[in-house]
Amino acid sequence: MSRKNKREHTSDQLPKLGIQPYLDLMERTALQNTDRKLAHLGLLMLWLGDNAIDTIDLNLETFGLTESKWDVLLLLTLHEDRELITPSSLADRLGIRRASVTAMLDWLEKRHWIIREQSTLDGRKIHVKITQEGRELVARALPVFWSACSSIMSEIEEEERMLLEKILMKLKSSMEKKLGVGR
Amino acid sequence: MSRKNKREHTSDQLPKLGIQPYLDLMERTALQNTDRKLAHLGLLMLWLGDNAIDTIDLNLETFGLTESKWDVLLLLTLHEDRELITPSSLADRLGIRRASVTAMLDWLEKRHWIIREQSTLDGRKIHVKITQEGRELVARALPVFWSACSSIMSEIEEEERMLLEKILMKLKSSMEKKLGVGR
């Protein structure tokens, strides 16, 4: 009784409608020339994207990181010893303002995961580098990150995999073109 | 000359590496038992998810809405006249705290898109409803939302579509199970 009664008072949970009511609403409210089937897929992609990001965030949390800080550390790691990385180039790549990068770098620098060095060639520029401590953090987080990535797709079987990879690659380039971004 | 020169000064753009350097890094840093192929797909899904969200945000911006406010309005629309919607049930469904819902409802109420009514049956509860003005906003935004959803998938061809739908539905339910959420 106690358990059951309790539940009854916990009340008012919104029932999970599933996707059908969304599709019904779409039928009534989309423009004539909107492809319903594609919009259905797009809606799924949007939802999955949210879930994928939540999964990754959950795993990065262990390291005191968020997705955007992680992106910065990953960029610094991948470009290390290749090119000079400035706050401007990070802002450009991340699609955010320089002021936002400044804030993020302040946060990372306070934790000794990155350092800023004034450029000797051009006094306006700052050279951003990952520190040894930062490298160690990344080294600890990477295995978890990859395993989180793979867990997102754990249900996929071999036959589907190849095809899905092809489709996702195609979507990646078409979306990047549309948004004018890229990695 | 002028244009070219200018470009040369625009300097220090980080080159777009593409996915290969990520895969190389994965090879070196993933755990032995991490399925590389699946992690590759997961990484793509993560990136696509970001892009899909950006696309939707860009379109909702026109209406002064963000994805989370839109989610609330959509929930109110779909559940209208079906069940009593309370701040608690919204928090539960959205996976956020009641305090966060309070803030969002304040914002929406200030714009006259929702109203709050005290429940007569249980004085602790608030009944949240979409207003006529809110309904009109949603009616204007919905066609744009669906067309944005379909634009995400515009490259998909009919043969791929069926299979992709099946895969995405499967991923949706597996991820929702893992995260303990659902729509």
Next chain:
DNA sequence: TAATTTTAGTTAGATAATCTAATTATATAA
């Protein structure tokens, strides 16, 4: 070469979306 313009980075101040902890009112249970 001196004056002007552009670029890089930061600072200041704002908003949005979240959180936790504390508070208030009401309802339920012991």
Next chain:
DNA sequence: TTATATAATTAGATTATCTAACTAAAATTA
């Protein structure tokens, strides 16, 4: 009737963004 639980809010914080203004340095131009 008293104690406990629930619903919502408030207060105060953090993170991630933004724009506008500012400083310093470099590049352009007159």
